[in-house]
Amino acid sequence: MAPGLNVNSLEFKLPDLGEGLTEAGITRWLVQVGDVVAVDQPVVEVETAKALVEVPCPYGGVVTALFGEEGTELPVGAPLLTVAVGAPEGSPAPAPEEPAERALQTAAAEESSGNVLVGYGTAAAPARRRRVRSAGPVTQPAPKPAAQPVPRAVRQEKPPRPQEPAAGPSEASGSSGAGTLPRTDGPIPVISPLVRKLARENDVDLRVLLGTGPDGLITRADVESAIAVGRTTAHAATPTYEPTPTRTHEPTPTRTHDVTPTHTPVGAVSEEPRVAPTGAEIRYPLTGIRGLVADKMSRSRREIPEATCWVDADATELLAARAAMNGAAKEGEGQKISLLALFARISVAALARYPMLNSTVDMEAREVVRLADVHLGFAAQTDRGLVVPVVRNANTRTTESVNAELIRLTEAARDGKLTPAQLTGGTFTLNNYGVFGVDGSTPIINHPEAAMLGVGRIVPKPWVHQGELAVRHVVQLSLTFDHRVCDGGTAGGFLRFVADCVEQPAVLLRSV
Structure with missing residues (x-):
């Protein structure tokens, strides 16, 4: 026993x-x-x-x-x-x-x-x-x-215990x-x-x-x-070839097939770059968030025939409306409304008018699935890479509620504390690439969504306002959409409505 x-x-x-x-x-x-x-x-x-x-x-x-x-x-x-x-x-x-x-x-x-x-x-x-x-x-x-x-x-x-004489079985x-x-x-x-x-x-x-x-x-x-x-023991018994008498200056070759390779697991790949022997190449593993982004973007580009349209909009009135909102709030009451929250609210209003862009495609059933709720994803750059947190049920939230959720998710993203549930299930994505100082972009759609709204930087530019040339704050807006879901008329109508809300925020009052 x-x-x-x-x-x-x-x-x-x-x-x-x-x-x-x-x-x-x-x-x-x-x-x-x-x-x-x-x-x-x-x-x-x-x-x-x-x-x-x-x-x-x-x-x-x-x-x-x-x-x-x-x-x-x-x-x-x-x-x-x-x-x-x-x-x-x-x-x-x-x-x-x-x-x-x-x-x-x-x-x-x-x-x-x-x-x-x-x-x-x-x-x-x-x-x-x-x-x-x-x-x-x-x-x-x-x-x-x-x-x-x-x-x-x-x-x-x-x-370790000393070995004793072997006993019978x-x-x-x-x-x-x-x-x-x-x-x-x-x-x-x-x-x-x-x-x-x-x-x-x-x-x-x-x-x-x-x-x-x-x-x-x-x-x-x-x-x-x-x-x-x-x-x-095996190394001691490994034979070697005798050197050729006429080429004694060469090193004696050994039988390399007798060397037992060490076992290195695949999971032990380091995040440090692996330098090639010549020093000409530096390789980085596609792991973690970088690997997920690579997989999703590759799949999106393979499966989704996307198209992009864009328009310039005068954002001067939107900036004034934001200043009025934040100025009217009493000291210590709530958080200041961000421009991203305003663009999120505008996007939700536009999706109510053009619901086909809040869809996904089921190719096995050959159906376009129009979704009832808007789960708004927004691109956030962190030290760990690009992540897309999701604001759940954005279509039922007020501007203040959307703003508070954006702040909460952004802080969690920067601290690396987002849960998998907070990073999945989006139906439409808002991409504010203007924070990088660029005007426009043609992004890849966040699979399996059907569209993504891009917002460039807001900068003073010469602009014809009320028949006169003036310096106004201008933003470039772009919409990348799945051409299987809709045609250019729907996409153009969505983007034009967004631009109208940016230029005249009062337009939003009709859908509030």
């Missing part, structure tokens, strides 16, 4: 982040190896293609290993860390024919809070399932190589000191599935290894030591 174990090593994997996200990058570890963590304590800060979130660990115990350096990108389901959890008093020893690590996880089920749902805390522990016994050790399915990052460290709870498996001697039958206690995979890929027999971890657990360091010994 296998001995009872006092320490349970549980592996916490990167949970499902929701919103269709399949990977995340480690931005900051909140714990280190050897730290004691509580149930549901945040242990790592990760950056997805949509937000920056803290991931809580559902286990409580001592951190024994961290997987992946800061900057590493991991797929969902990849190991994040391992936690040593004390087994409850009186826990039964695992059955001889049951894998040790499965028995360890079952023994500590009450010490975890269950699966993690990022952004919503952790759920209750799932009901314990009935365990199925097998006739021999069960090998867990090998995950893809990209899901196996290299651990940063493994904490040795006890010093029955003595080794039945002794109370199991885990300190090589074993030939029964379950093999391994600290994590990653160690099993590493051993399998390098043809290391776990039954002949001595575990140096807690209670004889075989750790990654044990397997790597065995691999190193095997490579040293």
